[in-house]
Amino acid sequence: xxxxxxxxxxxxxxxxxxxxxxxxxxxxxxxxxxxxxxxxxxxxxxxxxxxxxxxxxxxxxxxxxxxxxxxxxxxxxxxxxxxxxxxxxxxxxxxxxxxxxxxxxxxxxxxxxxxxxxxxxxxxxxxxxxxxxxxxxxxxxxxxxxxxxxxxxxxxxxxxxxxxxxxxxxxxxxxxxxxxxxxxxxxxxxxxxxxxxxxxxxxxxxxxxxxxxxxxxxxxxxxxxxxxxxxxxxxxxxxxxxxxxxxxxxxxxxxxxxxxxxxxxxxxxxxxxxxxxxxxx
Amino acid sequence: xxxxxxxxxxxxxxxxxxxxxxxxxxxxxxxxxxxxxxxxxxxxxxxxxxxxxxxxxxxxxxxxxxxxxxxxxxxxxxxxxxxxxxxxxxxxxxxxxxxxxxxxxxxxxxxxxxxxxxxxxxxxxxxxxxxxxxxxxxxxxxxxxxxxxxxxxxxxxxxxxxxxxxxxxxxxxxxxxxxxxxxxxxxxxxxxxxx
Numbered sequence: 372x373x374x375x376x377x378x379x380x381x382x383x384x385x386x387x388x389x390x391x392x393x394x395x396x397x398x399x400x401x402x403x404x405x406x407x408x409x410x411x412x413x414x415x416x417x418x419x420x421x422x423x424x425x426x427x428x429x430x431x432x433x434x435x436x437x438x439x440x441x442x443x444x445x446x447x448x449x450x451x452x453x454x455x456x457x458x459x460x461x462x463x464x465x466x467x468x469x470x471x472x473x474x475x476x477x478x479x480x481x482x483x484x485x486x487x488x489x490x491x492x493x494x495x496x497x498x499x500x501x502x503x504x505x506x507x508x509x510x511x512x513x514x515x516x517x518x519x520x521x522x523x524x525x526x527x528x529x530x531x532x533x534x535x536x537x538x539x540x541x542x543x544x545x546x547x548x549x550x551x552x553x554x555x556x557x558x559x560x561x562x563x564x565x566x567x568x569x570x571x572x573x574x575x576x577x578x579x580x581x582x583x584x585x586x587x588x589x590x591x592x593x594x595x596x597x598x599x600x601x602x603x604x605x606x607x608x609x610x611x612x613x614x615x616x617x618x619x620x621x622x623x624x625x626x627x628x629x630x631x632x633x634x635x636x637x638x639x640x641x642x643x644x645x646x647x648x649x650x651x652x
Numbered sequence: 653x654x655x656x657x658x659x660x661x662x663x664x665x666x667x668x669x670x671x672x673x674x675x676x677x678x679x680x681x682x683x684x685x686x687x688x689x690x691x692x693x694x695x696x697x698x699x700x701x702x703x704x705x706x707x708x709x710x711x712x713x714x715x716x717x718x719x720x721x722x723x724x725x726x727x728x729x730x731x732x733x734x735x736x737x738x739x740x741x742x743x744x745x746x747x748x749x750x751x752x753x754x755x756x757x758x759x760x761x762x763x764x765x766x767x768x769x770x771x772x773x774x775x776x777x778x779x780x781x782x783x784x785x786x787x788x789x790x791x792x793x794x795x796x797x798x799x800x801x802x803x804x805x806x807x808x809x810x811x812x813x814x815x816x817x818x819x820x821x822x823x824x825x826x827x828x829x830x831x832x833x834x835x836x837x838x839x840x841x842x843x844x845x846x847x
Contacts, residue, residue, distance in 0.1 A: 391687070392686065392687060395687065395689045395690060395764060396768060396837065397764035397834075398768045493828055493833060502767060504828065545655055545657070546655035546657050546663045591694070592763065592772075593663065593691040593696060594687070594690075594691060596657055616765065617687075
């Protein structure tokens with residue numbers, strides 16, 4: 372069983388849960404930028420949650436299933452023919468699945484029953500856009516193998532997660548909030564930010580209220596996590612996503628919660644983003 | 653001091669690279685953490701339960717720690733780098749002396765970053781602390797042996813790079829097909845040998 376990429380859209384990659392346990396060797400975690408959407412898509416077609424699927428950026432893809440396939444689409448909602456979002460559907464042998472541009476959000480996940488199979492690198496099939504590990508981004512003509520289904524098809528329609536073009540996400544303060552002026556964290560939470568054009572799987576670059584440092588000098592390189600809000604000297608924050616570098620030298624003023632990070636991963640250039648302190652500190 | 657990093661990670665301030673390596677070695681004996689990332693003055697610990705980890709780490713901090721048992725790796729270097737003469741001029745010494753001081757440096761892999769398998773080797777002879785190139789090269793081959801600032805490194809794979817090239821090695825420092833893909837891990841002692 373295979374799926375052939377007729378057109379990948381603006382940017383499409385294979386993603387699973389990423390590479391765990393290699394950050395100290397300079398290897399980014401990578402994996403789906405919106406992990407809950409990958410999990411849901413896999414559940415809908417009876418795959419293990421961590422099976423590899425296709426992550427589309429701005430949709431626009433056409434896929435052909437030589438011998439047919441069960442497919443589920445989650446994440447950024449987009450028109451699809453045949454089928455639709457948040458429910459498994461069958462693509463008949465030889466038929467093409469056409470996915471348009473999403474109505475909202477950025478990343479649409481395409482899970483296929485059996486899961487995408489490419490040679491794993493360090494335990495993951497994910498494309499890492501920063502280090503180049505894993506398969507290259509998908510191009511027209513790429514043929515991907517599929518694995519064996521693990522579970523039966525049980526779900527009919529899953530509840531959809533609303534996508535916001537202007538979310539306010541929760542942030543845990545620190546670890547380097549003391550590198551900023553006294554009101555630095557308050558400034559971040561009161562600030563209005565927009566997503567910049569040069570955002571990608573490494574991070575969402577923001578423009579808006581600048582965060583001023585309380586001290587000069589450089590922070591020695593230290594470990595980084597997904598969701599970290601790193602602030603370069605120009606004061607414009609960057610929220611790290613899946614392909615973030617495992618270490619960095621700019622101070623992190625706060626970290627977006629695990630539950631809210633997928634909202635950040637679905638933002639398009641130009642969208643608004645706000646921050647608020649996590650309830651309970 | 654131990655700082656919280658989001659909901660699921662801790663940043664332990666160690667104050668020194670040697671202390672980072674000692675803590676890293678101890679924490680690696682625990683199996684329920686996802687990542688342990690040593691840095692020059694910190695160790696990031698991802699995963700595990702903070703309420704259990706914090707007292708444990710505080711206890712480790714105060715316990716006498718044995719030296720992290722870094723193995724020693726010898727790297728055979730052909731000193732034919734494009735920047736060798738420039739480095740000699742910047743340091744005000746001969747090319748032969750550059751080679752002697754590079755091979756005479758007692759390196760330790762401090763931490764990895766920039767690219768998978770790229771180890772920042774500390775311990776470079778201070779006379780060889782030179783600035784990075786003003787204009788980074790768009791392509792540096794795998795195995796290039798280079799210096800910049802207080803560090804030396806072996807490029808694990810072809811990549812752009814702004815470090816000054818002293819030579820190259822045929823020793824592979826990065827193999828993604830291996831369970832232990834990096835030859836140079838935090839704490840590994842390294843000696844350059846003219847080949």
